[in-house]
Amino acid sequence: MSQMERAWTRTQLSEQFHKAGLAPGDAVILHSSLKSLGVVEGGAEAVVDALLEVIGPRGHLLVPTFTYCLPMWNIPPFDVRTTKSRVGAITETVRLRPDALRSFHPTHSVAVVGPEKETVTRNHLHATPLGVDCPFDRMRKYGAKILMLGTTQDTNSSLHLCEVLAKLPYVEVAFSEGQDFELAWFINEEGQVEYTPIYEVPGCSRGFRVVEEPLRRAGVLRDVMIGNAPSQLLLLEELIEAMKSLLATDPTLLLCHNEQCTICSKRRAYMKKVMGSASS
Ligand SMILES: [Zn+2]
Structure with missing residues (x-):
């Protein structure tokens, strides 16, 4: 990092969020990489302050605070008050805000700031992690926008919601052999x-x-710049609609092609089995 590198201020970031298309009253799902922004005066706190300033007191901010507390991965049991988010400094900063509420979920909790935070986070344990009626799904009611701040679609958790909403049979296949759930x-x-x-x-x-x-071409994904970070902005509802048709054309579109990836290989094989002659 050169000494000449400029540090972004909270005010500059606010202006950039606004120019990118965020406005007072917005509901924002934020995926983020603090490092990608470059140097920010005040760090993660300043980024969160800048965003909250733009969406104002009627706005909602949701960040993942995922912890993946599974005994099989040797990750200790989830404690809603103390288990740190494993998905970045900005998410952990939001979690620790006195006005944030965290959903109770051992693998895919979220932290929400905003007037309806209780409605958004309530009973997460009774939904599936990223399925129907999870906090991401509930954000649809508020016309949620998704901001990928210095990140790309491979961190967009709402795409897992799209897999569930598209009723892809492979969501029944878990990591553990011969099981349709994880403990x-x-x-x-x-x-x-x-x-x-x-x-x-x-x-x-x-x-x-x-x-x-495909999302860019359809006008669903817009590229924006925040600080030094190439970022992406989408409307959740438009994403869900676009994904419905993309997944109808190719139900295995979202599975990766890495041969070492056991879950995608298993899910691809499962799709072959259940779709059988229908897809051939
Ligand atoms: Zn994979």
Whole structure:
């Protein structure tokens, strides 16, 4: 990093968020990479302040605070108050805000700021991680925009929601052999460890960038610059609609082609089995 590199200020970032298309009252799902912005005066706090300033007190901000608390991955049980987000500095900063509310989910919790944060985060454990009635799905009600801040579609969790909404049979295939769920664990209100099965386990997202060109062409994905970071802006509802038709044409579109990827290989094989003659 050269000493001459400029540091972005909160005010400059606010202006850029606004110019990119964010406005007061917006509901924003934010995926982010702090590093990609370059140097920011005040770091992650300043980025979050800048965004909240633009969407104002009637706006909503949702960030993933995923923790993947599965005993099989040797990740300790989820504690909603203390388990750190594993998906970046900006998400952890939002989680720690006094006015943020975190959903209770051992693998795919989210943190939300905004007047309807309770409605958005309530009962996450009773939905599937990124399926129907999860917090991402509930954000549709507020006309959610998705901002990929210095990230690309391979971190867009809403694409997992699209897999579920498109009723792709492969969401039933879990990482564990011969199972349609994974066992997660968490600390309950009494301070005891509790186990819960997780269905519709979000699989691999390494192949998700395949949707960028078609979405761009359809005008669903817009490229914007924030700080030094090439970023992307989408409307959740438009994404869901566009993905419905893309996945109708090719139901395995979102599975990656890496031969080492066990979950995508298993899911591809499963699709061959269940779609059988229909797809040949
Ligand atoms: Zn894969």
